[in-house]
Amino acid sequence: MTTSGIDARQESILTKGRQKHSLKCDTDSIAGCVSQRACVYCGARVVLNPVTDAIHLVHGPIGCSSYTWDIRGSLSSGSELYRNSFCTNLQEKDVIFGGEKKLAAAIDELVAKYRSNLVFVYSTCIVGVIGDDLQSVCRQASQRHGITVIPVESSGFIGNKSAGYRAACDALLQLIDTAPAGAKIPRSVNYLGDFNLAGEAWIIRGYLEEIGVTVNTVFTGDSSHDGLRQTTRAALNIIQCAGSMHYLAGQLEERYGIPSLPVSFLGLDDTADSLRKIARYFGDETMLHRAEELIERETQRVMPVLENYRQLLQGKKAAVYVGGGFKAISLIKQFREIGIEVVMVGTQTGRPEEYDTIGQLVREGTVILDDANPAELERFMKEQAADLLVGGVKERPLAYKLGRAFIDHNHDRKHPLSGYAGTVNFAREVYSTVCSPVWDAVKERGGLPPWMTPSSAT
Amino acid sequence: MLDCTRKDSKERNSGGLINPAKTCQPIGAMYAALGIHKCLPHSHGSQGCCSYHRMHLTRHFRDPVMASTSSFTEGASVFGGGANLKTAIKNVFEIYQPDVMAVHTTCLTETIGDDIPSIIKSTEVPEGKVVIHANTPSYQGSHITGFSNMTKAMVSYFSEAATTVKKEQVNLIPGFVNPGDMREIKRLTQLMGVPFIMFPDTSGVVDSPLTGEFAMFPKGGTTLPQLADTGNSKMTLALGRFASSDAADLLAKKCQVPEITLKTPIGIKATDAFLMALRSRFTREVPTELEEERGQLVDLLTDTHFHFHGKKVAIFGDPDIVTGLTEFVVSLGMIPLHVLTGTPGGAIGSASGSFEEDIREILGPQTSPSNVKAGGDLFTFHQWIKNQPVDLIIGTTYGKYIARAEDIPLVRVGFPVLDRSVHSYLPIVGYRGAMRLTEMIANALLDRADRDAADEDFELVM
Numbered sequence: 001m002t003t004s005g006i007d008a009r010q011e012s013i014l015t016k017g018r019q020k021h022s023l024k025c026d027t028d029s030i031a032g033c034v035s036q037r038a039c040v041y042c043g044a045r046v047v048l049n050p051v052t053d054a055i056h057l058v059h060g061p062i063g064c065s066s067y068t069w070d071i072r073g074s075l076s077s078g079s080e081l082y083r084n085s086f087c088t089n090l091q092e093k094d095v096i097f098g099g100e101k102k103l104a105a106a107i108d109e110l111v112a113k114y115r116s117n118l119v120f121v122y123s124t125c126i127v128g129v130i131g132d133d134l135q136s137v138c139r140q141a142s143q144r145h146g147i148t149v150i151p152v153e154s155s156g157f158i159g160n161k162s163a164g165y166r167a168a169c170d171a172l173l174q175l176i177d178t179a180p181a182g183a184k185i186p187r188s189v190n191y192l193g194d195f196n197l198a199g200e201a202w203i204i205r206g207y208l209e210e211i212g213v214t215v216n217t218v219f220t221g222d223s224s225h226d227g228l229r230q231t232t233r234a235a236l237n238i239i240q241c242a243g244s245m246h247y248l249a250g251q252l253e254e255r256y257g258i259p260s261l262p263v264s265f266l267g268l269d270d271t272a273d274s275l276r277k278i279a280r281y282f283g284d285e286t287m288l289h290r291a292e293e294l295i296e297r298e299t300q301r302v303m304p305v306l307e308n309y310r311q312l313l314q315g316k317k318a319a320v321y322v323g324g325g326f327k328a329i330s331l332i333k334q335f336r337e338i339g340i341e342v343v344m345v346g347t348q349t350g351r352p353e354e355y356d357t358i359g360q361l362v363r364e365g366t367v368i369l370d371d372a373n374p375a376e377l378e379r380f381m382k383e384q385a386a387d388l389l390v391g392g393v394k395e396r397p398l399a400y401k402l403g404r405a406f407i408d409h410n411h412d413r414k415h416p417l418s419g420y421a422g423t424v425n426f427a428r429e430v431y432s433t434v435c436s437p438v439w440d441a442v443k444e445r446g447g448l449p450p451w452m453t454p455s456s457a458t
Numbered sequence: 459m460l461d462c463t464r465k466d467s468k469e470r471n472s473g474g475l476i477n478p479a480k481t482c483q484p485i486g487a488m489y490a491a492l493g494i495h496k497c498l499p500h501s502h503g504s505q506g507c508c509s510y511h512r513m514h515l516t517r518h519f520r521d522p523v524m525a526s527t528s529s530f531t532e533g534a535s536v537f538g539g540g541a542n543l544k545t546a547i548k549n550v551f552e553i554y555q556p557d558v559m560a561v562h563t564t565c566l567t568e569t570i571g572d573d574i575p576s577i578i579k580s581t582e583v584p585e586g587k588v589v590i591h592a593n594t595p596s597y598q599g600s601h602i603t604g605f606s607n608m609t610k611a612m613v614s615y616f617s618e619a620a621t622t623v624k625k626e627q628v629n630l631i632p633g634f635v636n637p638g639d640m641r642e643i644k645r646l647t648q649l650m651g652v653p654f655i656m657f658p659d660t661s662g663v664v665d666s667p668l669t670g671e672f673a674m675f676p677k678g679g680t681t682l683p684q685l686a687d688t689g690n691s692k693m694t695l696a697l698g699r700f701a702s703s704d705a706a707d708l709l710a711k712k713c714q715v716p717e718i719t720l721k722t723p724i725g726i727k728a729t730d731a732f733l734m735a736l737r738s739r740f741t742r743e744v745p746t747e748l749e750e751e752r753g754q755l756v757d758l759l760t761d762t763h764f765h766f767h768g769k770k771v772a773i774f775g776d777p778d779i780v781t782g783l784t785e786f787v788v789s790l791g792m793i794p795l796h797v798l799t800g801t802p803g804g805a806i807g808s809a810s811g812s813f814e815e816d817i818r819e820i821l822g823p824q825t826s827p828s829n830v831k832a833g834g835d836l837f838t839f840h841q842w843i844k845n846q847p848v849d850l851i852i853g854t855t856y857g858k859y860i861a862r863a864e865d866i867p868l869v870r871v872g873f874p875v876l877d878r879s880v881h882s883y884l885p886i887v888g889y890r891g892a893m894r895l896t897e898m899i900a901n902a903l904l905d906r907a908d909r910d911a912a913d914e915d916f917e918l919v920m
Contacts, residue, residue, distance in 0.1 A: 062480060067510035080462065085476070086474065089473060106473075110474070125503065156507070
């Protein structure tokens with residue numbers, strides 16, 4: 001591909017040290033682009049889906065529900081109800097005459113079947129257009145069944161994925177606002193922005209409990225109706241995935257006076273810093289002491305392993321293309337811990353301040369880009385000679401086609417990448433893909449079979 | 459517990475679905491459009507649709523899937539998506555330079571009533587480039603309907619009857635199958651010595667080789683001259699009524715190309731029918747190679763028939779595939795106890811309920827009738843199995859929850875298969891495809907027998 005992108009894209013790409021303009025981000029995609037971005041519904045669904053005991057009912061035609069059926073990879077210690085796919089399956093006649101009755105009937109049917117205390121009703125594009133009154137259908141269903149039925153305003157076209165995060169947070173706030181106030185739990189936190197992919201939130205919960213912090217509820221990994229209703233009892237909110245949870249944290253502070261603390265449990269340094277930060281916040285010497293012990297012990301445990309990987313991986317180059325800015329920032333640091341420099345970094349929904357941080361972190365010559373399309377990813381991976389791409393589902397085969405290694409840092413991740421255990425998993429995953437012998441078939445002789453010479457190849 | 463389905467059947471009247479066995483039209487249209495050479499599918503709707511379809515197809519094929527989107531915003535949905543589509547057309551040809559841009563609609567753009575043909579007409583398209591479209595409202599039919607609609611669009615945009623005498627060539631419409639199946643159908647036709655045009659043809663697109671280069675448009679796909687030439691063919695073989703017959707009907711109407719609609723050639727009977735159609739219309743003899751393949755298949759079926767006889771099986775998936783599979787397992791002596799598709803019974807505009815009739819016809823007179831349903835979901839399917847257990851499930855990856863809950867082996871066939879690879883490269887059609895299916899089914903049953911055997915019953919030779 002010779003297509004580097006149209007003029008309008010130029011402002012969304014920069015190379016550190018070469019340009020003066022700041023990166024254009026947080027804007028709508030250009031029509032006609034092969035964008036890797038998703039929609040409002042997608043944003044809302046990924047945030048709420050890990051609420052394990054809820055009925056997640058998608059109000060719309062079948063697609064939106066079928067594509068999000070159990071794709072999140074977030075684990076549950078209790079109910080598995082969230083792993084089913086519920087849809088009103090709107091048909092042509094519903095589009096013409098309205099889907100409210102069908103929605104009400106679907107809620108009744110599902111509540112009778114599953115006896116859940118919580119139903120999230122997701123609005124899809126079409127519902128936004130035909131104008132079903134979700135608020136009123138949900139309110140009536142709540143009263144009818146004596147449970148919580150919350151509409152999620154997630155019509156796909158009303159914004160981008162970030163707007164979906166906000167819609168999800170609004171839905172969560174409805175659940176929290178209607179809960180009775182409970183007594184504060186001393187030294188307790190809500191852990192925001194961990195979706196318990198591959199059990200990550202469990203690892204962090206273990207650390208926090210060890211140093212004497214009670215984890216009140218997680219947003220939203222392995223969470224439940226009852227747990228989320230206890231939200232306001234926590235003394236502090238710690239936020240990991242700021243992209244999706246920034247707004248919720250702000251609201252919880254405003255409405256309930258719960259302060260928040262940004263944290264990151266990705267990589268050795270961030271994990272240690274975060275544990276110390278939390279302990280310092282509570283101003284508890286014992287807690288701080290325990291944190292230091294934990295940090296010392298775990299660091300000792302994983303360092304030799306990481307050092308081994310660092311030697312094997314030193315000098316390799318990585319490209320990063322992920323959903324949010326927070327994840328990109330963490331990855332840059334985490335790669336550095338195993339001797340790898342990030343030479344290209346981009347996000348779907350990064351915010352200006354996150355891009356500033358990225359700009360400070362990376363070294364000169366690194367390409368930074370927002371809302372990249374496949375042609376751009378290809379071009380910069382090649383130009384920057386990246387050995388590895390970190391991305392999501394759609395990026396994987398692209399990297400492979402280019403003969404580059406890949407790791408999934410999204411829903412399809414198979415091992416926890418958080419905390420100390422995560423640093424080892426991360427290094428192992430990077431190693432097992434970057435140093436796999438399968439790339440020999442691509443790299444040796446330019447991937448040509450033995451009977452062909454480069455000149456005879458067409 | 460992962461199993462959230464209860465055995466007792468409560469009547470469900472809301473029309474909602476629990477654990478669907480279908481998805482929406484646009485993804486089918488996107489897949490079909492990938493089967494045109496140098497074509498960029500375009501999703502006219504919100505960004506999420508395009509993203510989800512690409513993700514889903516990528517997971518199934520494990521290859522890059524390229525498609526652009528109109529990236530709808532609130533404004534577009536109020537004032538119409540015309541401006542977005544116009545910008546998109548301009549950008550697509552400027553940036554990605556495909557030969558064809560295949561626009562499909564979404565529920566959003568159908569509902570706000572965007573008039574796609576007028577928008578395309580009033581937009582400047584670069585010389586030699588083409589924009590085609592299909593209406594694919596998600597609130598009708600399923601992904602199979604969408605595939606059918608985009609295939610139909612290929613006929614309405616491209617097919618031309620340019621010659622008075624039809625050419626000695628056949629149009630092959632393969633339906634919503636894997637590239638491995640398309641390759642096998644082409645191989646059979648080649649061996650029969652009949653020139654052909656297959657459309658759509660995703661082989662070489664979503665199963666392209668790794669070369670170290672990323673090709674936005676891989677080498678495969680039906681070319682535009684080929685698509686135009688479909689109007690000059692002597693006949694069309696539509697494989698699979700649901701995915702392929704609408705396009706064949708249109709081609710018959712538009713270019714007077716006679717059509718035969720056959721079952722997707724799964725198993726001996728359907729493959730025989732396919733070859734016989736070619737043989738009789740083109741007066742060709744079936745080559746020794748294919749006779750040998752058929753003979754081998756018959757041989758291995760007799761070698762293994764006692765593993766299959768009387769075994770109860772539950773089958774779900776897309777209607778054409780399920781119909782073919784049902785016919786095949788019946789020929790093995792198995793009993794399809796539950797047969798379900800998520801796609802509504804008839805293609806849009808045709809009499810509904812015909813999937814069920816097709817299956818009933820294959821099953822023949824039964825002492826205790828099997829469960830057969832079109833437009834069903836996997837909740838129903840699971841309840842059937844809970845009430846009448848089976849020895850084997852054949853279906854997509856979504857069957858794995860039921861397989862686990864009920865401890866029944868699952869043979870993965872159809873779309874989507876998200877948790878296994880290689881499947882899209884290898885055929886289930888033709889005699890070779892039947893051999894592969896036989897192996898898959900036998901292995902599943904025998905692995906289970908090995909696992910469950912008591913020490914004294916555990917056998918070396920089976």
